Amino acid sequence: MTREMKVGVIGLGHMGSGIAASLMRAGFDVTVYNRTREKAAPLLAKGAHLAATVRDACGGDAVITMLADDNAVNEVVSGNDGILASLPKDAIHMSSSTISVALSADLTERHARAGRRFIAAPVFGRPDVAAAGKLFVVAAGSSDTIAAVQPLLNAIGQKTFVISETPSAANLVKLSGNFLIATVIESLGEAMALIDKGGIDRRMYVDLLTSTLFGAPVYKTYGSLVAERRFEPAGFPALLARKDIRLALAAGEDLCVPLPIASLLRDRFLALAARGGDHLDWSAISELAALDSASTRPQKQDGSIAA
Amino acid sequence: MTREMKVGVIGLGHMGSGIAASLMRAGFDVTVYNRTREKAAPLLAKGAHLAATVRDACGGDAVITMLADDNAVNEVVSGNDGILASLPKDAIHMSSSTISVALSADLTERHARAGRRFIAAPVFGRPDVAAAGKLFVVAAGSSDTIAAVQPLLNAIGQKTFVISETPSAANLVKLSGNFLIATVIESLGEAMALIDKGGIDRRMYVDLLTSTLFGAPVYKTYGSLVAERRFEPAGFPALLARKDIRLALAAGEDLCVPLPIASLLRDRFLALAARGGDHLDWSAISELAALDSASTRPQKQDGSIAA
Amino acid sequence: MTREMKVGVIGLGHMGSGIAASLMRAGFDVTVYNRTREKAAPLLAKGAHLAATVRDACGGDAVITMLADDNAVNEVVSGNDGILASLPKDAIHMSSSTISVALSADLTERHARAGRRFIAAPVFGRPDVAAAGKLFVVAAGSSDTIAAVQPLLNAIGQKTFVISETPSAANLVKLSGNFLIATVIESLGEAMALIDKGGIDRRMYVDLLTSTLFGAPVYKTYGSLVAERRFEPAGFPALLARKDIRLALAAGEDLCVPLPIASLLRDRFLALAARGGDHLDWSAISELAALDSASTRPQKQDGSIAA
């Protein structure tokens, strides 16, 4: 395959749009599909083709799905005009959505039976990183399939980690990664409730942490959001994070692995949802530790998480 | 004060010995004291003076304490030959031990009443970092006192963060920092139990994490220890980490701040202790997630943590 | 309806067999069905009719299902020879299995659409209680339907609580009840690990509790099992309890209700399963607190839960 690969992109949320833009910048022939068409406009302006149906997005060498959840992915895959029925023999479905390990295993089997190729290639990075083509990609699938889509992977990410021949392994790693990030958020929320009530400035505290042992992007990004309580606009909405923690727990359940911190996170995301905060950035769970310690005035406007 | 400052160092464990060595390398006149004298030998060989008693270590401009816990610090401070009774008027006691917020507040008050100066200057860094004079120091106390010991701080650390006029604030930050590190260890333990049982290599997983969002020293150091289950020799023994989590919880209790992850960590360190693992590196709590998921063969030798 | 009601019983595990026996003792005309036929023998000996298929069990006024989980119930309900297709117009399907709130809502809708009547009537009580016809029944559904099956309810239980017109409400109450029982087990496990290590006899401790504030059947039954570590034979296997906690958490998730103790229980049942204890009585989760405190020698025989 060469630069002239034809690729469909299904799902034009913040992440999918960024991925499509990166592919076009790299010279690929890109066809885009989204249930609500308006989201396609900026990409069409840059030269993307519009697919009116899922089937229309499946005419090339590969199709990438970047959708919100298991149901959305399952829906575009199945049915008479779904990906499985529409993709040419030997074409590749690359699933970049954060989906369950179970669905990924199921899709692997269904594609194999239908004579289509499937890889899982979930990504790490927020929307701005996707737009810049600087995502980290965790890919799993048969090595020749991954080799075939390597040009696409190079276009959307700064680095690809190939971790297994079994696609669902990539989904497990992705879910575990989101679990680790959510843990960082929760621990920063607890630590900041503590030092805040102890009279120490939250911003100075984050500076101290990130200049020393915690000098990683994850502490810088979420440390600032938590310290400044800046939960809107959401880079990654709590609703989706809640789903990801559920999927991590479900994977743990299938493998008989207790995950006590993930259980705590689940309860935090539910408490946030009950307070009407599903639309906030997932870093907003940090506010629950602040509420429980009455360490700060709860927010009271718009997306208030106060009781 | 100049480079010729005379300074005592009380407590010659791995951390105290490294600090004393750094001070000597920087040209200070150093007198050392340790309850069991043998630990002083390497420093004496490099030119340190030996103090036979705590009092003997208190004849200079400043004395630094680097001891295991509240009791040890309290003991060297109090009594007829303790620091308070021995230190010259206006000399400085710099407490670098990880002690409770409550003891730090108490020491502040007692030193003020006695006309001695007190600052808290706990540090981040493992023994090799202490030996290299590359610690991160979190200092709190009156600004003129901190200015007076700045040459000492420069000698032992690569950077000093001055965070408050109230000494105990530094102890609170130190405890919160150890809480954050222990959280990283526990979350890595859970995540690795999960991906391990999902058939993914632990070392590759850590490489992936630390090459991407988790590229901080804390993930590199503990990621390797956890992946390779290398818990001996202990850089920081679980016994002391257990104490630190207890002190973080106690600080939270005094300030009415619930700390759910710290509660979980407390239970982990107790379970490790019950299994005879207090002498292992604190990263050994990660093994409990592995045990609970039966994801790997429990260690069976020496300091086995197997049930 | 009168005593001559004809009723099918689908599912002849310990609980279903007890229910069928109670119905026969009360004079009903009972037809029984079980996937593996052998379990029907004792009931046939007492005069029950054998149904060769699900359809054969659906010829009467009502059919009762008492099966292990959602999948099993869904399977006997659906398909060309399932309950929905086989039950006479206006006949009643009484679901006594512990199933999810979501499935119960779904069954309610499907029965209504098909012109069949549906009530949920889950029960509290262990196998010996079922055999004696002394169950507690929690019933929900339209009042005339409940009135119609009242003679059946009287036969199987010592008391029926009618709690709602919405069948799934009964399933929610049942799941919450199992959550409360599992909480009692876990708390007894923790308390006994504590007093045991403090040198106090476990049996004496349970006597003290149940003679005072904790004089309820739940403390008597599970207090003895926990104190004596008698986890076999299982009155209620951990595998099923694990499912019930999962369903309680799922109900909480749908309603946005965090359930921190249920999260802890989930992790306990997973840890027990990982150690090979799914077949033990659910009271065996108490052993995990004992293991974590090394308070007692782990069992090493048969259904050992030792690591």
Add this chain to the structure above:
Amino acid sequence: MTREMKVGVIGLGHMGSGIAASLMRAGFDVTVYNRTREKAAPLLAKGAHLAATVRDACGGDAVITMLADDNAVNEVVSGNDGILASLPKDAIHMSSSTISVALSADLTERHARAGRRFIAAPVFGRPDVAAAGKLFVVAAGSSDTIAAVQPLLNAIGQKTFVISETPSAANLVKLSGNFLIATVIESLGEAMALIDKGGIDRRMYVDLLTSTLFGAPVYKTYGSLVAERRFEPAGFPALLARKDIRLALAAGEDLCVPLPIASLLRDRFLALAARGGDHLDWSAISELAALDSASTRPQKQDGSIAA
């Protein structure tokens, strides 16, 4: 000793006053002491003698202490006019306060050294039960000492459980008992948040529970309080319950016994305290589950626990 035993009662809160009243009703010669004298009035009216000092309450055969916490007990025991210095040789100090295992062990040793006799006899029961002389008493100490105070025990309680020759064992049992009760409260809070949001009436739910498997006083008492959210006046204030959970955790720590539910309870009581609820009945922690699920309108008056 006979009915004419002379006994002092130190501490006239709700519990101590009830105990003193029961002793007088049984015919004992009772001298009472309380730091604030007004509380003694109702007892003096019934014929009690007033002690102006702790020493004055220690002139008889035995003295009973019923105080709020370790500090209060330690204070009346120590010093020139404390119990140890004032009690006649071989007289008995019976400690009924809920104190730490560590202090109980310490008191045992100090009394032995001073030639005084010490037993721990903590009690279960709320103020109305104390006033009626119907407490359950958990006693530990040397058997002759317990025999000597048996008439007192008979007067204050409906039943005494003698559990050990080591006094602190009784304190451990008492703390574990309060842990079990608090667990019941928390689990009812979670369950009621769940069924409430599922549309089921809380009161009916409690009736169902207590008529079936949960027919114990603890479920009846706390089930009603939780269902009706009746947290004032406090039968047992959250402040004291918070202390008891802390002491249970401290005992667990000394014995290396992790107590995950107790850790959760600790965080609940801290969250309640942070919201200003320390004066409410301890059953008010149930409101936190309601808040986290937004299952009900938070209370907004007086001792509001709303954020």
